[in-house]
Amino acid sequence: MSTDVWAIIVSSIVGVLVGVLGAWATFRSANPKLRLQWWTVAQPPLFDSRFGGPITVSAAGITINEPRIVQFHLTNIGRRDITSSIFHNGESLDFKFNSPIVAPLELRSEPEGTRLPDVQLPPGAEGRVEVRPGHIRRGQMITVTLLLDGQDVEAACAHMPLVDVDLDKEAPGDRAREIGSLAYEVFRAGAWFLPFSALSRFVLRDRGSNRP
Numbered sequence: 001m002s003t004d005v006w007a008i009i010v011s012s013i014v015g016v017l018v019g020v021l022g023a024w025a026t027f028r029s030a031n032p033k034l035r036l037q038w039w040t041v042a043q044p045p046l047f048d049s050r051f052g053g054p055i056t057v058s059a060a061g062i063t064i065n066e067p068r069i070v071q072f073h074l075t076n077i078g079r080r081d082i083t084s085s086i087f088h089n090g091e092s093l094d095f096k097f098n099s100p101i102v103a104p105l106e107l108r109s110e111p112e113g114t115r116l117p118d119v120q121l122p123p124g125a126e127g128r129v130e131v132r133p134g135h136i137r138r139g140q141m142i143t144v145t146l147l148l149d150g151q152d153v154e155a156a157c158a159h160m161p162l163v164d165v166d167l168d169k170e171a172p173g174d175r176a177r178e179i180g181s182l183a184y185e186v187f188r189a190g191a192w193f194l195p196f197s198a199l200s201r202f203v204l205r206d207r208g209s210n211r212p
Contacts, residue, residue: 034086034164035078036136038095039171042153043069059103059147068148069105070097072129072155075141082165087133091161092120099150100126106145114140128158 046057046067057064072095076082087093101121109116117134119142129144136142160167 033078033166034080034082034162035076035166035168036074036082036162037077037168037170037172038072038074038157039169040073040153040155041071041171043071045151062102062149064102064147064149066099066150067102068099068151068153070146070148070153072144072146073141074131074136076136076138078138078165081138082136082162084133084135086162086165088161088163090133091159092130092132093162093167094131094157094159095129095155096158097127097129097146097148097155098152099148101129102147102149104144105147106143108143110141110143111139116142119144 046069057067084090104121107116107119114137115135117136118132120130120132122128122130127148129146131142157167157169
């Protein structure tokens with residue numbers, strides 16, 4: 001197959017991709033998406049209980065055998081604020097940790113000056129974090145620092161009552177790494193599909209045409 005034919009094929013593919021991306025951008029601008037992103041960050045264990053020793057940790061009169069400090073993050077990465085009316089029937093957004101929560105250590109909101117929604121740790125419901133109906137501004141991040149008792153610090157969304165809202169569990173940077181990996185795989189597949197000799201001729205001809 002000649003270099004000219006490959007050039008036409010590549011140009012056609014690029015044209016189709018540009019058209020699809022343009023249509024997608026138009027759709028997104030007409031339908032702004034509501035999105036929440038959440039993730040957890042676990043600090044290293046305070047000590048290794050297998051070795052015993054005189055270290056004792058307690059909170060609210062409770063002795064903790066395997067203390068872990070975990071930060072729970074919830075952020076509005078969509079293009080609009082989330083209001084209390086989006087919480088179906090006034091129900092809470094619930095998250096459940098695999099280990100019991102002993103006590104909250106800190107609750108904060110960023111950027112500075114944004115109002116915190118009502119975040120609760122229901123008594124008698126070990127390991128649960130409830131975000132009750134409220135206003136979560138665009139770009140706002142809520143951070144809850146928790147003291148857990150247990151080495152299993154995994155968490156999951158237990159109840160999602162928000163209407164027309166995407167809830168993603170991923171830390172910042174995860175999606176960029178996924179896109180980079182996908183782009184690399186697409187490039188590799190394209191390099192195998194396009195014969196090296198034809199690609200070389202196309203590049204060399206292009207360089208020759210740019211010479212004075």
